[in-house]
Amino acid sequence: xxxxxxxxxxxxxYFTFARPPHEMxxxxxxxxxxxxxxxxxxxxxxxxxxxxxxxxxxxxGDAHAAGVHRGDKGAGWWDAMIGPGRALDTDRYFVICxxxxxxxxxxxxPSSKNPDTGEPYGLDFPIISIKDMVEAQRHLIDHLGIExxxxxxxxxxxxxxxxQWMASYPERIRSAIPIxxxxxxxxxxxALSEVxxxxxxxxxxxxxxxxxxxxxxxxxxxxxxxxxxITYMSDTSMKGKFGRRxxxxxxxxxxxxxFEVEGYLEYRGSNFVKRFDANSYLYITKAMDHFDxxxxxxxxxxxxxxxxxxxxxxxxxxxxxxxxQSQEIVEACMxxxxxxTYCEIQSDYGHDAFLLEIEEExxxxxxxxxxxxxxxxxxTERPRRRRAHRLRGGEGTPA
Amino acid sequence: xxxxxxxxxxxxxYFTFARPPHEMxxxxxxxxxxxxxxxxxxxxxxxxxxxxxxxxxxxxGDAHAAGVHRGDKGAGWWDAMIGPGRALDTDRYFVICxxxxxxxxxxxxPSSKNPDTGEPYGLDFPIISIKDMVEAQRHLIDHLGIExxxxxxxxxxxxxxxxQWMASYPERIRSAIPIxxxxxxxxxxxALSEVxxxxxxxxxxxxxxxxxxxxxxxxxxxxxxxxxxITYMSDTSMKGKFGRRxxxxxxxxxxxxxFEVEGYLEYRGSNFVKRFDANSYLYITKAMDHFDxxxxxxxxxxxxxxxxxxxxxxxxxxxxxxxxQSQEIVEACMxxxxxxTYCEIQSDYGHDAFLLEIEEExxxxxxxxxxxxxxxxxxTERPRRRRAHRLRGGEGTPA
Numbered sequence: 001x002x003x004x005x006x007x008x009x010x011x012x013x014y015f016t017f018a019r020p021p022h023e024m025x026x027x028x029x030x031x032x033x034x035x036x037x038x039x040x041x042x043x044x045x046x047x048x049x050x051x052x053x054x055x056x057x058x059x060x061g062d063a064h065a066a067g068v069h070r071g072d073k074g075a076g077w078w079d080a081m082i083g084p085g086r087a088l089d090t091d092r093y094f095v096i097c098x099x100x101x102x103x104x105x106x107x108x109x110p111s112s113k114n115p116d117t118g119e120p121y122g123l124d125f126p127i128i129s130i131k132d133m134v135e136a137q138r139h140l141i142d143h144l145g146i147e148x149x150x151x152x153x154x155x156x157x158x159x160x161x162x163x164q165w166m167a168s169y170p171e172r173i174r175s176a177i178p179i180x181x182x183x184x185x186x187x188x189x190x191a192l193s194e195v196x197x198x199x200x201x202x203x204x205x206x207x208x209x210x211x212x213x214x215x216x217x218x219x220x221x222x223x224x225x226x227x228x229x230i231t232y233m234s235d236t237s238m239k240g241k242f243g244r245r246x247x248x249x250x251x252x253x254x255x256x257x258x259f260e261v262e263g264y265l266e267y268r269g270s271n272f273v274k275r276f277d278a279n280s281y282l283y284i285t286k287a288m289d290h291f292d293x294x295x296x297x298x299x300x301x302x303x304x305x306x307x308x309x310x311x312x313x314x315x316x317x318x319x320x321x322x323x324x325q326s327q328e329i330v331e332a333c334m335x336x337x338x339x340x341t342y343c344e345i346q347s348d349y350g351h352d353a354f355l356l357e358i359e360e361e362x363x364x365x366x367x368x369x370x371x372x373x374x375x376x377x378x379x380t381e382r383p384r385r386r387r388a389h390r391l392r393g394g395e396g397t398p399a
Numbered sequence: 400x401x402x403x404x405x406x407x408x409x410x411x412x413y414f415t416f417a418r419p420p421h422e423m424x425x426x427x428x429x430x431x432x433x434x435x436x437x438x439x440x441x442x443x444x445x446x447x448x449x450x451x452x453x454x455x456x457x458x459x460g461d462a463h464a465a466g467v468h469r470g471d472k473g474a475g476w477w478d479a480m481i482g483p484g485r486a487l488d489t490d491r492y493f494v495i496c497x498x499x500x501x502x503x504x505x506x507x508x509p510s511s512k513n514p515d516t517g518e519p520y521g522l523d524f525p526i527i528s529i530k531d532m533v534e535a536q537r538h539l540i541d542h543l544g545i546e547x548x549x550x551x552x553x554x555x556x557x558x559x560x561x562x563q564w565m566a567s568y569p570e571r572i573r574s575a576i577p578i579x580x581x582x583x584x585x586x587x588x589x590a591l592s593e594v595x596x597x598x599x600x601x602x603x604x605x606x607x608x609x610x611x612x613x614x615x616x617x618x619x620x621x622x623x624x625x626x627x628x629i630t631y632m633s634d635t636s637m638k639g640k641f642g643r644r645x646x647x648x649x650x651x652x653x654x655x656x657x658f659e660v661e662g663y664l665e666y667r668g669s670n671f672v673k674r675f676d677a678n679s680y681l682y683i684t685k686a687m688d689h690f691d692x693x694x695x696x697x698x699x700x701x702x703x704x705x706x707x708x709x710x711x712x713x714x715x716x717x718x719x720x721x722x723x724q725s726q727e728i729v730e731a732c733m734x735x736x737x738x739x740t741y742c743e744i745q746s747d748y749g750h751d752a753f754l755l756e757i758e759e760e761x762x763x764x765x766x767x768x769x770x771x772x773x774x775x776x777x778x779t780e781r782p783r784r785r786r787a788h789r790l791r792g793g794e795g796t797p798a
Binding site for chain 2: 123127184185186187188190191192194195197198199201202203204219220222223226227229230233234235238239241242243244254255257259260261262265266269282286289292319322
């Protein structure tokens with residue numbers, strides 16, 4: 001795209017809080033501290049501190065959303081969306097992304113050192129929730145001196161965090177963009193999570209969670225990731241990418257990967273082990289399974305009185321977080337009188353589309369943020385002016 | 400249903416053939432013998448030997464399709480479809496079901512004793528194909544003195560066998576009923592198979608396939624089965640059966656099953672280990688992945704000249720073998736001028752529907768068999784009379 005670019009070389013920062021005796025009280029009632037969050041920022045916070053956008057990563061993501069680390073080749077996981085002239089335009093916005101609480105990419109999680117023992121927490125790490133992740137992010141936002149976020153945006157479990165921001169801190173966000181996500185996991189989604197967890201816990205190297213970090217339950221975690229990858233793609237995208245092609249002409253050993261799709265899964269599974277902690281996989285998927293933005297009701301109550309504008313995005317071929325779940329978010333918002341827009345993006349990429357189907361996603365996010373930002377500017381100039389129009393519908397393919 | 404009933408107490412029979420030096424030559428070129436097939440029959444073969452129906456079981460099925468074994472409580476896996484007055488009416492038809500080659504329920508497979516060593520074959524068992532399974536069934540049919548089958552019927556990999564009968568022995572079947580199946584696995588189906596295989600082979604108890612039968616790779620096989628069960632159900636049927644209900648009020652151990660759906664998967668997984676051999680799982684899923692009824696083409700060629708009538712059934716909520724795959728079978732048949740009817744049955748049960756959505760399935764199968772059988776009788780009386788009407792469409796909900 002003309003005039004767009006990378007944020008260039010970036011560094012990860014670390015923020016530590018909840019130092020004993022001021023530990024954070026978790027949703028479970030347990031206390032945890034100290035807590036470190038790894039985070040990155042791109043762009044500059046403006047004078048009014050009104051241009052900050054918090055990017056929320058999915059299950060296996062991290063704080064490195066954009067740009068490159070010195071010496072590294074690969075760009076951040078959402079680089080195509082973040083940078084000068086990109087959807088999250090760093091010439092205009094101050095973009096923040098932090099690794100979630102419970103993660104393993106610089107933030108405190110089960111692989112972190114337990115201050116009581118000097119060993120990794122393992123299963124002594126307390127159960128954490130999506131709400132706890134958001135609470136930790138709120139500490140970071142406070143630390144950065146930001147009272148109100150222009151937006152919170154994320155896909156998959158990042159979208160759950162966006163919904164939780166709406167529920168926990170409605171007065172601190174001007175907008176929210178939950179993408180390819182749900183108010184709560186269906187039993188099918190719980191079941192798919194559980195298979196991954198069982199694969200990890202069945203690996204004798206898991207050792208009830210107290211494995212050494214250099215000898216992790218690699219086979220189990222790889223299998224969990226294989227299941228994940230199948231659910232992130234679609235029938236159609238797999239056909240396009242692999243078909244029924246075989247890997248090579250040589251006669252392979254019995255039951256070694258023969259089809260290209262098998263080789264791909266093996267590669268993605270074994271690669272994942274190098275960068276992800278098996279216990280973090282357990283804790284984060286559990287947090288996702290227990291997440292229920294709305295509680296037993298229909299979600300309208302929890303969103304009552306929210307002034308933030310909401311843009312809900314779903315992808316047609318996403319069978320892991322099917323569009324009907326995004327429509328449930330929209331219905332909950334509408335029942336609560338929240339200003340919500342819904343767009344269902346045509347894509348064959350399945351759930352991965354939120355990372356890959358960048359062009360349409362960019363346009364929608366860019367235009368939405370533009371309106372919110374301009375309204376925001378107006379609010380700054382003329383406080384308490386009510387916006388005259390609503391954004392409902394009209395920007396994509398309504399359901 | 401009025402006037403329908405069970406076939407009552409039944410026994411499994413065993414047929415052994417391909418005794419050395421007359422081993423069966425497999426599709427791979429390897430030789431295997433002796434081969435035993437476990438099989439059951441229900442009803443009586445008529446004087447013309449024209450009323451025999453071969454029932455073909457799916458991945459984890461067996462020869463015990465109907466009735467009960469003495470001392471057992473549970474009925475055969477398709478009992479609701481087979482019996483006096485039922486869709487496969489044993490007052491009228493002679494119904495045969497055999498455990499597949501490569502299986503572990505009485506037929507020769509990797510858990511059978513290798514005559515060369517006196518130990519279970521393990522991975523010394525040769526790779527087998529759906530075609531080999533059908534070839535073994537053909538030996539059984541010869542043994543039973545049946546020249547022509549009234550029908551071959553089965554769901555899932557049983558449906559693949561029905562398609563293979565059409566390809567291998569078109570002159571020996573008067574009809575075929577492939578249900579919830581496909582001409583060939585998509586990469587998504589291969590990927591789901593592969594996760595199950597990897598789970599088995601990652602279990603240290605697998606020991607490269609040479610585990611002792613009393614110490615099998617139980618955790619790995621259970622995980623494979625868990626993946627299977629998720630794919631056999633639908634999002635909707637899981638919601639109906641489990642919702643997000645928790646198992647109990649007590650605080651469970653960290654990461655033990657909490658949701659009902661997790662408990663169900665654990666139960667089904669660990670139960671499966673008691674009745675199924677892990678190596679058979681590898682061999683049979685591999686046969687399914689490699690099955691390609693049509694070869695690289697569109698399937699029309701392989702079905703050219705087939706006189707058998709074909710009834711293709713699919714289920715709307717089946718996402719493992721989606722209706723579009725059944726429609727591909729129909730298209731291949733139509734291109735080849737084969738007399739084919741397609742019905743897509745409304746059901747929320749997902750792939751399991753072929754075992755559970757009995758009422759509509761029964762009606763369709765009953766009426767179809769009735770027409771084939773009557774035409775058959777006519778043929779017997781007046782040889783070479785051409786049937787005047789085709790069965791295409793009209794019996795269900797076309798796609």
